[in-house]
Ligand code: TXA
């Protein structure tokens with residue numbers, strides 16, 4: 425597995441070619457790093473599941489370079505979904521839509537819908553355009569971490585986590601640290617009204633303000649039929665045990681807004697000044713706790729403003745690990 429950090433037209437062309445040949449290419453997006461495979465190549469996708477250690481019935485997000493390719497993967501697209509795509513793509517938003525025949529069971533986990541996203545990171549977009557110009561139709565890319573673990577927001581974190589599982593012909597594209605830092609907002613667009621299945625940088629408030637569309641938050645019975653495993657169980661978890669309440673003990677890691685003092689004996693891992701920075705550095709800080717061999721990390725949750733809802737969603741899941 426090679427890591428590439430100097431991009432030229434020819435390195436991106438080679439990365440596109442590598443995907444077409446069935447290899448895996450990890451690449452940066454504005455949210456987190458993804459581990460990419462050709463969405464139409466069954467054996468490449470099987471390898472992706474193996475490297476991630478992910479159960480085969482968990483669906484993958486198909487990444488495309490523009491809305492123009494939406495019809496290839498999705499059908500019966502509601503008007504509100506078109507509005508969402510026009511407003512927030514390219515960007516940190518995934519739409520769940522009824523699938524076409526192109527979206528096979530091996531990427532949807534057997535469900536009749538498919539997740540689609542146009543990322544905004546320049547390297548991700550350039551890779552997608554290159555891949556599509558060589559005949560590719562979409563790149564499936566889960567976060568480039570082992571199943572249930574913390575998503576990587578830098579290329580070295582991808583290498584640390586996956587290098588032993590990747591083959592010599594696989595690639596990691598290093599596009600620097602991710603700007604958003606938490607995964608995309610997932611919106612279920614298979615019902616009359618849209619519903620957020622996973623909060624992210626595109627918030628319900630933004631959607632209401634820009635489009636006047638009221639998006640349901642949380643999960644009702646209809647949405648529960650949709651399988652979004654990141655939603656319900658322990659996930660995003662470091663090796664250290666995460667605590668969101670109680671008292672710190674000496675030697676605990678500590679993450680909180682910069683205005684909050686470090687308790688005596690605790691080890692400060694991050695001091696974000698606002699929710700945007702909190703999201704950006706959260707996963708790297710959890711990785712740092714593991715590198716330091718800490719057993720416990722104590723985290724003061726941010727407010728629910730802006731990215732705060734997404735951060736709190738991930739923190740609650742990280743703390744669910746027993
Ligand atoms: O920001 C992101 O979305 C990143 C970057 C790389 O694009 N990707 C990402 O993928 O977070 P992943 O696979 O780690 O998380 C996607 C979540 C999973 O919980 C998956 O079950 C859910 O989205 N998902 C994917 N397709 C779905 C579908 N058709 N229906 C319901 N949930 C779906």
Ligand code: MG
Pocket residue numbers: 566567575654
């Ligand atoms: Mg993930």
